[in-house]
Amino acid sequence: MTDRTSREPSMSTQGASTGQPEAISETHLQHTAYRTHHCGALRLHHLNQQVKVCGWLHRKRDHGGLIFLDIRDHYGMIQCVLEEGHPEWNLAESLSVETVVQIGGLVMARSENTRNPGLDTGDVEVVVQALNVLSRAIALPLPVNTDADYPEDIRLTYRFLDLRRPAMHQAMVTRSQIIAFMRAMMVAQGFLEIQTPILTAPSPEGARDYVVPSRLYPGEFYALPQAPQQFKQLLMASGFDKYFQIAPCFRDESSRADRSPGEFYQLDLEMAFVSQEDVWNALEPVLQKTFEHFAPKASVTQGPFPRIPYADAMVMYGTDKPDLRNPLIIQDMTDQIHISIFQSVVEKGGVIRALVVPGAVAQSRKFFKDLESWVMEKGAKGLGYISHGADGLQGPLVKFCPPETCEVLKAAIPIHGVVFFVCDKRDAATALAGQLRTHLGQLLGLIDESAFELCWITDFPMYEQDVATGQIVFSHNPFSMPQGEMDALMHQDPLQIKAYQYDIVCNGIELSSGAIRNHRPDVMYKAFEIAGYSKEHVDQQFGAMIKAFQYGVPPHGGSAPGIDRMVMLLAGTPNIREVIPFPLNQQARDLMMGAPSPLSAERLEELHLRIIKDIGKKPGVPPSR
Numbered sequence: 001m002t003d004r005t006s007r008e009p010s011m012s013t014q015g016a017s018t019g020q021p022e023a024i025s026e027t028h029l030q031h032t033a034y035r036t037h038h039c040g041a042l043r044l045h046h047l048n049q050q051v052k053v054c055g056w057l058h059r060k061r062d063h064g065g066l067i068f069l070d071i072r073d074h075y076g077m078i079q080c081v082l083e084e085g086h087p088e089w090n091l092a093e094s095l096s097v098e099t100v101v102q103i104g105g106l107v108m109a110r111s112e113n114t115r116n117p118g119l120d121t122g123d124v125e126v127v128v129q130a131l132n133v134l135s136r137a138i139a140l141p142l143p144v145n146t147d148a149d150y151p152e153d154i155r156l157t158y159r160f161l162d163l164r165r166p167a168m169h170q171a172m173v174t175r176s177q178i179i180a181f182m183r184a185m186m187v188a189q190g191f192l193e194i195q196t197p198i199l200t201a202p203s204p205e206g207a208r209d210y211v212v213p214s215r216l217y218p219g220e221f222y223a224l225p226q227a228p229q230q231f232k233q234l235l236m237a238s239g240f241d242k243y244f245q246i247a248p249c250f251r252d253e254s255s256r257a258d259r260s261p262g263e264f265y266q267l268d269l270e271m272a273f274v275s276q277e278d279v280w281n282a283l284e285p286v287l288q289k290t291f292e293h294f295a296p297k298a299s300v301t302q303g304p305f306p307r308i309p310y311a312d313a314m315v316m317y318g319t320d321k322p323d324l325r326n327p328l329i330i331q332d333m334t335d336q337i338h339i340s341i342f343q344s345v346v347e348k349g350g351v352i353r354a355l356v357v358p359g360a361v362a363q364s365r366k367f368f369k370d371l372e373s374w375v376m377e378k379g380a381k382g383l384g385y386i387s388h389g390a391d392g393l394q395g396p397l398v399k400f401c402p403p404e405t406c407e408v409l410k411a412a413i414p415i416h417g418v419v420f421f422v423c424d425k426r427d428a429a430t431a432l433a434g435q436l437r438t439h440l441g442q443l444l445g446l447i448d449e450s451a452f453e454l455c456w457i458t459d460f461p462m463y464e465q466d467v468a469t470g471q472i473v474f475s476h477n478p479f480s481m482p483q484g485e486m487d488a489l490m491h492q493d494p495l496q497i498k499a500y501q502y503d504i505v506c507n508g509i510e511l512s513s514g515a516i517r518n519h520r521p522d523v524m525y526k527a528f529e530i531a532g533y534s535k536e537h538v539d540q541q542f543g544a545m546i547k548a549f550q551y552g553v554p555p556h557g558g559s560a561p562g563i564d565r566m567v568m569l570l571a572g573t574p575n576i577r578e579v580i581p582f583p584l585n586q587q588a589r590d591l592m593m594g595a596p597s598p599l600s601a602e603r604l605e606e607l608h609l610r611i612i613k614d615i616g617k618k619p620g621v622p623p624s625r
Helices: 024-028 089-094 152-155 166-188 229-237 277-295 309-315 338-348 364-376 402-413 425-442 485-490 521-530 537-550 563-571 601-606
Strands: 049-061 068-074 076-083 102-111 124-135 212-213 221-223 242-251 262-272 307-308 328-334 351-357 384-390 391-395 417-424 454-458 463-465 473-474 501-506 509-516 554-558
Touching: 024 485, 049 076, 049 124, 049 501, 068 089, 068 102, 089 124, 089 309, 166 262, 166 277, 166 391, 166 563, 229 242, 229 262, 229 537, 262 277, 277 454, 277 501, 277 509, 277 554, 277 563, 307 309, 328 425, 338 351, 338 417, 351 425, 364 425, 384 402, 391 402, 417 425, 485 521, 509 563, 521 537, 521 563
Parallel strands: 076 124, 307 454
Antiparallel strands: 049 068, 049 102, 068 076, 102 124, 212 221, 242 262, 262 554, 328 351, 351 417, 384 391, 384 417, 454 501, 463 473, 501 509, 509 554
C-alpha cells in the first residue's frame, strides 16, 4: 500500500459548532485541504461531525483488534482509532512515532471508562476513515513524547526535535505570550515601538563586540549592538518622548546559567523629561502585571517596589542582586562588638559581618560541621558562631567575648537563635556573608518558591578602582548622570560619587540595569576624563551622541529588563537555554547549524581577510577557538 492513499471519504465543509468556541484554535483555523480542525479543538459538541486533522504521531497503541493513534499538533492532541480489517490497518501498523499524518474520520464519544480527564479532548475520539502519510519519520535520536532529561549536546544538536517535547514547546508559547503582553502594556502607556540598527559601530559596553567585516571598506568593521544604548538616547534627542522595542543584543561573553552567550533580548525603553522615579513608575506595572498574569498562583511584589541603596544592599544581603524571599539579614557589627580573635583583622581595616538565624539551635552537630566545611571550601579559615540557648550564650567564640559584647549579642540573637560571623577585608567579608545567607536560606527551607520578590537597587557608585591597575573606572554605565552633576565631578572623591543608576532585581536575578542619562556634553567629557578617556577618544567613540547633545536634548532615562531572564523565572527553570528557541551551548557554539564555521578562501578574499592560525599560540598549546 502506498503512503498516500487515493481513498478520500466525503468530508463536511462545516467547521465547529456556531456556539462559543472552547479552544482558541477553532477561531484561528481556516479550513484547508489538509485539515478542518486542530487536534486540540475537538469536543463533545463536534459529535458525529466529519473532520480532518493533521499532526505528528505522538504514540501508537495496538490493543489486538484496535489500534489507537495519538495525533499531536501545536494546539493539542486527539486520540484516533482503527478497527482490525480497516483498509488502512497495515499502514497504521507500519507507522513510526513522529510520522506526520492526515486523518479523516468521524468524531465519536469515548465510552465512560475510557475517557481521559487529563486531556482537553479526552471525551472524544476520531474513528479513522482515511489515513494519509504526509512525511515519514526515521528513528529518533531523542524521545519527544516525554520531558525526561536528556544530554544537552544531543538536545541542542536536534533542537527542532527537542522543541516538540511538551514542556519545551509550552515554554516557547509562554515566551511569545509574555512578549505580546508586555508590548501591549507599553503601547497602552504611550510608548512608541521603534527598531534600531543591527549593524553599527563598536561600543565600550563592558563586554566584547561581535564584529562584521565590511566588503566595501577593506580593514573596516561593523559591530553588532551590545544594546541600543546610544540609539535610544539619540531618539530622545530626535524629539520622541517614549521609546521601546523588544531589542536583540549581542555580546561576546562567557555563558552562565542566567546568561546566554551570543545574543539575548530585552524590553528596551527610554523616556524624555523624566526622573528615575518616573522610569520606575512606568516599568513597575509592566513587570508586576506580567508576573501576576503568567504566575496567577504566585505572590508578586506590589508596587511601589522596595528601593534599596547599593551600599545598604551590600551590607544587608552581601550582593547587589538580593533574593528578598530569604528573610535573613546580614548586620555590620564591626563597631558594636569586640571579639579578640577578630581584632587584628579589624585593626587592618577589616569588618565583622553577622548573620542571625532564628531557631538554628535545633540543628544537629553535623549541620554545623558541614556548614564549617562549606565555608572553608569558599576560602575561609573557619566559621565562628554563637548560639543563644536557654542557658545563655554558647559556642566556640563566647570565650573571646568581653561582658559588654555578650550583652550586645544577647539583645541581637533571639532565644534558640544562632549568629554566624564573617571577619575579613570588606569585599571578601561582603561576598562570603552573602553566599552564607543564600546557602542557609536554601538549607533551612526559608525561601518561598512560589513568590516573585522584586526590588530596585539604587545609588550605584559612579566609579570603582581597578584592583589590578589602581585605575579609576566606571562601575556601571558610563552614560549615567552623576548625582551632583559637574559639581560632584569637580569636587568630590571619584570613589564617593553616586550615579542615578538603578537595577531591577527579582528573586536574586538582575532583570535589568537602567539610569538617568548624562545629557550634557561638558559633564560627559569630565566624567570620561576621570576614567582616563581623553576628549578626542570620547568624540571618536561617541561622536554622534555628543554632536546631537550640542543641539539640545531633554533630560532622559530608561531601563531594559531581560526577556529571557523573565521567561526563565516564570518557567521555573534555572537554565536560560531552556527558554530560548535556538541557543548556543556553553562554548558559544550552535550545534544544530554548525556555527561558527570557517569561510571559504574566496569569501575571505572578498572580505579582505586572512586567517593567521598561529596568532597568540604558545608552545604546545593549540590556538584558541
